[in-house]
Amino acid sequence: MEIFEGIATGFDVALSPVNLLYVTVGVLLGTVFGLLPGIGPTAAVALLLPLTFTLDAATAVIMLAGIYYGSMYGGRIPAILMRLPGDASSVITTLDGYPLTQQGRAGSALGITAIGSFLGGTVAIIGLTVFAPLLASGARIFAAPELFLLMLFGLMMIVLIGSGSVVKSLIMAVAGFVIAAVGMDPIDGTERLTFGSLELSAGIGIVPLAIGLFGIGEVLNTIASRNSGDVQLAKVSNVMPTWADWLTSRAAIARASVIGFVLGILPGGGGTVSSVLAYGAEKRFSRNPEKFGRGAIDGLAATETADNASSNSAFIPLLTLGVPPNPVLALIFGALLLQNITPGPQLVDQNPDVFYGVIASMYIGNVILLILNLPLIRVFVTILKIPLNMLGPTVVLIAICGVYSVSNSMFDVMLMLFFGLMGFLLRRFDFNLAPLVLGFILGPMLEVQWRRTMIMSQGSFDIFVERGAALAVLAALVLTLLWIVVSAIVKRRRNDTARSAAV
Secondary structure, three states: OHHHHHHHHHHHHHOOHHHHHHHHHHHHHHHHHHHOOOOOHHHHHHHHHHHHOOOOHHHHHHHHHHHHHHHHHHOHHHHHHHOOOOOOOHHHHHHHHHHHHHOOOHHHHHHHHHHHHHHHHHHHHHHHHHHHHHHHHHHHHOOHHHHHHHHHHHHHHHHHHOOOOHHHHHHHHHHHHHHHHOEEOOOOOOEEOOOOOOOHHHOOOHHHHHHHHHHHHHHHHHHHHOOOOOOOOOOOOOOOOOHHHHHHHHHHHHHHHHHHHHHHHOOOOOOHHHHHHHHHHHHHHOOOHHHOOOOOHHHHHHHHHHHHHHHHHOHHHHHHHOOOOOHHHHHHHHHHHHOOOOOOOOHHHHOHHHHHHHHHHHHHHHHHHHHHHHHHHHHHHHHOOOOHHHHHHHHHHHHHHHHHHHHOOHHHHHHHHHHHHHHHHHHHOOOOOHHHHHHHHHHHHHHHHHHHHHHHHOOOOOHHHHOHHHHHHHHHHHHHHHHHHHHHHHHHHHHHHHHHHHO
16 A cells, blocks of 8 residues: 555656656756667766756656656667667667668667666566565664675676676776765865865866766767768658567567566666577577578667666665666766765665655656657657768766866866766776776675674674674675676586587
């Protein structure tokens, strides 16, 4: 009964004229920014983050959530029409989306993407509605030891099962910790790593860091990666998939919704991982696996459904445990901290308007996303015709204005440009930026919870095994680590065996 009362409260919040306006604006802006080549969901949220700082907490997160899943769909448009993925997960989209475009079926590909995203997102939001309050209720017994282990577990999963080299991911996580340590010590108030700078004594904010790494860095990387020029786009006619397309894709959408929902909850498991696993599962189920990679509409539906489902279910660990499972949710986490709201087990009690309002707004935003994208797809496609040499400077100008507007500080603008150059160079050397931003967000909280734990236990590590909840989280962490290590060893031995057999 408490869940029904909570969601009713949430719809009261979400259906207010102001929040309806901002979720619509968020979805629209997210779609536009997401479809710009090289600007993925993380960059879109980072660039538009300053727009939310004058809003109420619930309205701000509702808008950011709309930007998130709007940019997820928007990024699929250049992936399908131009074979230009805006983020890692949309690489899988190009496998069947672009061949469908070459076959003259771009409209059907975009249509099934919109419908699959809507259905997958709706399934995930229903799961979010049911499980998030229950998980938050169970997590209320968590204190400093449990919160420290949960945050450590989330960061470990991002580093170990995320994309790219594990060593490079560890370096990025440590770099995030170091950057977050600049400023005042959170316990005793002494200065750290400020080098006598008055500006650095206030610490480094999430806005210049995020916009620099993901906004400026993405623009520089996109310009360096490809030549600008006139874009040749395929003609988009009917955006509604045929009845045969729907019959072919319906089972794929159902399976991918479940896969995306489950994997979205796990740190490091959303986005790319859910798309790859859903695509692989569908290929196994298919009676014609040879068509995958050549224009399989069910393969495209599976990847897009899983991707959107995972992006919605990712809000479960953020809202209930205070653990952001991916970089976009880390930015939303930072936005809540700037609003003096800490996501976690107490959020449902202390800020029910934010907790339930965000959940309810996702139902509404998902419908708005479908309503906007089906009739307006041709309008969005024309934006792709804007030359890159015009888009790049525009994005940089938006970034500079956004950073300056937050605190009226040119120092923050200089920091943003520094992190932009840093993000560009890191991308050129194949470093994954997700562990850095998660280390930056979780680093101060990890430190505070660790020091509180040591104060509670008077310096004894026994507290992690004496408390039942802490022991359960610790056991899950150790077992997961062992599973990852054993899986890596088994995989390496299989590869060695295959090489020996080939010789």
